[in-house]
Amino acid sequence: MRSPSVPQYTVGMTFRVVLEHDSETGDYSAVCPELPGCASAGETEEEARANIREAIELYLAPGEIDVPENAKLFEVTVG
Template sequence: MKFRVLLQPDTEDGGFNISCPALPGCHSQGETVEEALANIREAIELSLDVLNSRAKAQNPREQIMEVAL
């Protein structure tokens, strides 16, 4: 699965701020581009875990599955 992310230099503190617009509230940061990308990957995974947990709690008989494109 691919997500677009928005990477912006942090002009006040240095490093980079990064967010995933497809997942509201999914933000991270890093001192380098590579660190910021690694951190947003983790934030995306955690956000998806939370969304899946909430979906399962609302509809316990439904199954959440992954499909590769």
């Protein structure tokens, strides 16, 4: 059984991002160390910042969950 709906999380969260400029290509890379594998890039610093914001949003976006028929699904709020 699939979860009835995908929740939308709206709580503001702050993450640290490492932004690096590549002097050879002129591009910028952005990595969020707190979210393994979450990285992006851009031709400008502004583009890299916008792209990593989108990458973090996609990384944190909840997906569907398979719930066995005899199980319950509930949400927990922390913080």
